[in-house]
Amino acid sequence: xxxxxxxxxxxxxxxxxxxxxxxxxxxxxxxxQRRLSLSARTPREVIVxxxxxxxxxxxxxxxxxxxxGNRAGFDYMTFAAVGAVGLLVPINAxxxxxxxxxxxxxxxxxxxxxxxxxxxxxxxxNLGVALLTTALQVSALIxxxxxxxxxxxxxxxxxxxxxxxxxxxxxxxxxxxETLASRMQKQEEYVGVLPAVAILPYFFAGSLFxxxxxPTALAVFAKILPLTHAMALMRYALxxxxxxxxxxxxxxxxxxxLAAQSLAILAGFAVLMTVVxxxxxxxxxxx
Amino acid sequence: MTQTLIANPPQNPTSPGSxxxxxxxxxxxxxYANGVEAVRGIDFEIATGEVFGLLGPNGAGKSTTIxxxxxxxxxxxxxxxxxxxxxxxxxxxxxxxxxVVFQDSVVDRPLSGRRNLMTHARIWGVSPGAAGxxxxxxxxxxxxxxxxxxxxxxxxxxxxxxLEILRALVTEPSVLFLDEPTVGLDPRIRVExxxxxxMLRDRARMTIVLTTHYLDEAERLCxxxxxxxxxxxxxxxxxxxxxxxxxxxxxxxxxxxxPDEALRxxxxxxxxxxxxxxxxSTLTIPIRGRAGVDAMAAIQxxxxxxxAVSTRxxxxxxxxxxxxxxxxxx
Numbered sequence: 001x002x003x004x005x006x007x008x009x010x011x012x013x014x015x016x017x018x019x020x021x022x023x024x025x026x027x028x029x030x031x032x033q034r035r036l037s038l039s040a041r042t043p044r045e046v047i048v049x050x051x052x053x054x055x056x057x058x059x060x061x062x063x064x065x066x067x068x069g070n071r072a073g074f075d076y077m078t079f080a081a082v083g084a085v086g087l088l089v090p091i092n093a094x095x096x097x098x099x100x101x102x103x104x105x106x107x108x109x110x111x112x113x114x115x116x117x118x119x120x121x122x123x124x125x126n127l128g129v130a131l132l133t134t135a136l137q138v139s140a141l142i143x144x145x146x147x148x149x150x151x152x153x154x155x156x157x158x159x160x161x162x163x164x165x166x167x168x169x170x171x172x173x174x175x176x177x178e179t180l181a182s183r184m185q186k187q188e189e190y191v192g193v194l195p196a197v198a199i200l201p202y203f204f205a206g207s208l209f210x211x212x213x214x215p216t217a218l219a220v221f222a223k224i225l226p227l228t229h230a231m232a233l234m235r236y237a238l239x240x241x242x243x244x245x246x247x248x249x250x251x252x253x254x255x256x257x258l259a260a261q262s263l264a265i266l267a268g269f270a271v272l273m274t275v276v277x278x279x280x281x282x283x284x285x286x287x
Numbered sequence: 288m289t290q291t292l293i294a295n296p297p298q299n300p301t302s303p304g305s306x307x308x309x310x311x312x313x314x315x316x317x318x319y320a321n322g323v324e325a326v327r328g329i330d331f332e333i334a335t336g337e338v339f340g341l342l343g344p345n346g347a348g349k350s351t352t353i354x355x356x357x358x359x360x361x362x363x364x365x366x367x368x369x370x371x372x373x374x375x376x377x378x379x380x381x382x383x384x385x386x387v388v389f390q391d392s393v394v395d396r397p398l399s400g401r402r403n404l405m406t407h408a409r410i411w412g413v414s415p416g417a418a419g420x421x422x423x424x425x426x427x428x429x430x431x432x433x434x435x436x437x438x439x440x441x442x443x444x445x446x447x448x449x450l451e452i453l454r455a456l457v458t459e460p461s462v463l464f465l466d467e468p469t470v471g472l473d474p475r476i477r478v479e480x481x482x483x484x485x486m487l488r489d490r491a492r493m494t495i496v497l498t499t500h501y502l503d504e505a506e507r508l509c510x511x512x513x514x515x516x517x518x519x520x521x522x523x524x525x526x527x528x529x530x531x532x533x534x535x536x537x538x539x540x541x542x543x544x545x546p547d548e549a550l551r552x553x554x555x556x557x558x559x560x561x562x563x564x565x566x567x568s569t570l571t572i573p574i575r576g577r578a579g580v581d582a583m584a585a586i587q588x589x590x591x592x593x594x595a596v597s598t599r600x601x602x603x604x605x606x607x608x609x610x611x612x613x614x615x616x617x
Contacts (some may be wrong), residue, residue: 023412030409034395034402041397110393113453114357115410118384131497287319287360 001018017101027117037130038107045099049092050137057084057141059146064208078152078239081145081209088233089166090173092137096130097177101187113285120278127174127274134170149174152238161237161259169230173198175273182280184280201227212248223249226269229262241275306330307371307434309462309494310339310356312513316364317351328365333496333511335461338488340509340526341498342603347515349498350390353466356496357387370461382410386455390467390498396440400431400450404457411458418445418457429483431454445476452483462494463487463560468482469504484508502603507529512603516611526603533562533573533601533609538582540570543592557586565608574598 026127039045061080068076103109110120146152178195186192205211205227211219222228232245236259243255250258305426310333317326324346335340343347354360356367367374370384395403401422408418426432429449438449448468455463465484469477478602485508499505505512506526514529516521522529542549546565553559553572563572574582578599586596 004302019489023409027410027412030406034398034406037402038395108393108395110359110389110391111407112410113359114382114385114387115407116379116412117410118379136412285359287354 014053021022024121025118025170028121028125031112031117031121032064033239035099035126035129036102038131039096039133042099045095045277046133047138048249049088050140050276053084053088053091054144056087057081057145057150061145061150062148070182074240075151077148077258078145078150079235080208081150082234083202083277084141084145085166085234086169086205086227087136087199087202088137088141088202089230090171090227091271092134093130093170094177094214095197096126096133096174097181098187098190100126100178100181100185103189105183105187113170119282119285121179123274123281125276126178127171130174130177131170134166138166146207153241154238158237162234164263165230165233165266168263168270169226171270172226172266172273175270175275175277178277179273180250182277182284191220194253201225206231206248210244210248219248226266229265233259233262233266307368309335309337309370310496311368312352313367314365315352315355315367317348317360318363319357324518326355326362329513329515329518329520331513331520331523333462333494335494336492337510338495338497340505341496341500341515342500342505342512342607343498343515344500346517348518349515350466351518352515352566353464353496353498355386355526356611357385357464358382359535383458384461385462386458386463388448388451388455388463388465388468390470392444392451394439394447394451394454397438399436400439400442401435403450404435406453407454408457413458414471421457421459422453425453425456430479438500443476444472445479448472448480449475449483452480456487459493461492462496464495465495467498467500469501471500479558481507506603514607514610516607521610522606527604529606530601533605535600536574536577536579536598537605538570538571538572538574538579538586538601539597540586540591541568541594541596542570543568543594546570549591552589552591553586554610556585558582558587558589562609566608568594571608573601 057080059083061077064080065075065077073265110124113119142152147250168261180193180197181190184193204214204222205225206222211222211228213223228245228249232243232249235245236255243258246255246262247253247256310331312329312331313376313557314328314330316324316328318324329352331339343349351360355362356369356374358374362375369381372381372384374381377453385472395406397439398406404422405415405418408415412450422435426435426477429452431446431449431453434442434446439450442450452468468484469480471561472480476548481504484495484497487493496506497504497508509526511525512529513520518522540549546568550559550565550570553563554561559570559572560575561572565571571585572582577585583598586593
C-alpha cells in the first residue's frame with residue numbers, strides 16, 4: 001500500500017462556478033461518457049440483449065418463412081426480422097436500467113447527486129448511451145438478417161421512418177426502465193419484472209403476424225401498445241410499402257398520414273416516459 | 288438523562304473580511320416519510336476555515352444533517368446555508384461550492400482513479416487543466432500517484448477513501464463535508480487518513496465539517512464540536528472546553544447495590560458534585576481541588592460498597608455519557 005509521503009502545500013484555486021449554467025453541456029457530455037465507459041466495461045449490457053433477437057432473426061425466422069411462404073406479398077423472413085427489432089429494443093432498454101441500480105448500489109450515483117447540475121442530467125445521459133447502444137445493436141441485427149437473406153425496401157424516406165420509430169420506442173422504453181429502476185430497491189426485483197415488461201408486449205404487437213389475425217379484444221389491446229405502432233411503422237419503412245400494419249391499427253387512409261399518426265403516438269410515449277422517469281428519479285434520489 | 292451544554296457562539300464566527308459564516312443552521316429539522324424524526328431543530332454556525340465536528344453515535348442525526356447541507360436530503364423545517372447560499376433556495380449553487388466524502392464508498396470501480404477524478408471535475412465545471420493541476424499537486428501527498436491509472440476496483444479500502452477525498456478537493460470547495468471518513472478502515476489506514484485531514488486544515492479558506500463517532504478524531508481535528516443525541520445538539524463547544532468541564536481527573540466507581548443511592552450518599556458527603564453521574568452500576572465522579580487518593584479515601588469513608596475503583600483522565604466519552612446517558616462509540 002502506498003503511504004503518505006509529502007505534505008500538502010499547494011493551494012490551486014480551481015474556477016468553481018457558483019451559479020453558472022455554461023458548463024452544463026460539458027457536464028452532460030461527461031456524464032454520458034462516464035456511462036459509456038461503464039457500459040463498455042460491462043459487455044453483457046451490450047451483447048446479452050442482442051443474443052435472443054439475432055438468433056431469432058437468423059435461425060427461427062428463416063425456418064418460419066419456409067413454412068409460411070410468400071402469402072402476404074412480402075418475404076416473411078424480412079417481416080419477422082423487423083419483429084426481432086421489436087424484441088431487441090425493449091430488452092436493451094430494460095438491460096440498460098440495470099446499470100442505474102448498480103450505479104445506485106455500488107457506483108458513484110450519490111456523488112453525482114451532489115453535483116451542481118440538474119439531476120435529470122443523470123437520466124438524460126444514460127438515455128443517450130442507451131440510444132447509442134440501441135443504434136449499434138439494431139444495425140448489427142439488420143446486417144445479420146441481410147446476410148441471412150432478408151431483403152429490405154430501402155429508401156431515404158423509409159430510413160427516416162424506421163429511425164424515428166426505433167428511436168422513439170427506445171426513448172420510451174428507456175423511460176420505463178429508468179422508472180422501474182428508481183422504484184425498485186433490489187436488482188433481483190428488477191430482473192424479475194424485466195421479462196414481463198420487455199417481452200410480453202412482443203406477443204401482442206404483431207411481431208410474428210399481423211394484429212388483424214388476433215381476436216377482437218386482443219387486437220384492441222394491441223392497438224394501444226406503443227410497440228405495435230413502432231412495428232407497423234418499421235415495416236412500412238422497410239418491408240411493406242402498402243402499410244398493412246398501419247391500416248390494421250388506423251383503418252383506411254393515406255399511409256404517410258397513418259405513419260405520422262403512429263409516430264406521434266410513439267413521440268407521446270417517449271415524452272411521457274422521459275418526464276415520468278426524470279421526476280421519479282429526482283424524487284427517489286432525494287429523501 | 289439528557290442535559291444540554293451549549294456554549295456561546297464562537298467569538299469569531301466569521302473570518303476577517305467575510306460577512307457570513309461558512310455554514311449557518313437555524314432550527315433545522317428532518318422528519319422522514321416513515322415518521323422518524325432524525326433531526327429535531329438544531330442551530331449552529333461554522334466560521335470560514337473552521338474544522339467543525341458533528342459527534343454522536345449511529346442514529347444521532349449526523350448524516351441526515353450532512354445530507355441536508357449537501358442538498359441530498361430535503362429539510363422539513365428550518366433553514367441552512369452554505370457559503371451564504373440557502374440550501375433550499377439555491378441547491379445547485381450550494382453544490383457548486385461544496386465537496387462531500389460519503390460514509391460508504393461512492394466511486395466507479397470499473398474506471399481508473401484518474402478517470403473518476405477528471406469526470407468529477409468536468410461535472411463540477413472545472414477545466415481539465417485546472418483539475419489536472421490540483422491532482423498533480425495533491426496526489427503525492429495522498430500517496431496514490433502510482434495507482435491513479437489503475438481501475439479503482441483494484442484499490443484497497445484506504446486507497447479508495449483517499450481517492451474520494453482527493454476527488455472532493457479537485458473542485459477546491461469552500462466547504463468540505465466528511466461523513467464518517469474513517470469508519471470501517473483498519474487502524475493504520477485510519478491514522479493515515481487522519482494525517483491527511485489534519486493537513487487539509489492548513490489549506491487556506493477551506494471549511495471542514497466532519498462527522499464521526501470516534502472521539503480521538505474529534506479531539507485531534509476539530510476546533511469545535513457539536514455532540515448530537517437523538518436528533519438534537521446537546522453540546523456545542525471546543526473539545527478542550529468539554530474536557531475541562533470534567534476537570535483533570537475522574538474517579539470511576541463500580542458499585543454494589545443501587546448506583547443512584549450511592550451517588551446520593553456521595554453527594555451528601557461532599558465527595559461528588561452535581562456533575563457526577565451514574566450509568567448502569569458505574570459512577571463517574573470528576574475530581575476537582577483534591578488529590579485522587581484523598582477522593583478515594585473519602586469514598587471509602589462514606590461507606591459506599593464498591594466492586595472496583597480507578598482514577599483516570601476524562602475523555603469525550605465521559606462528556607457524552609454525562610450529557611446523554613449513552614456511550615458514544617462501541
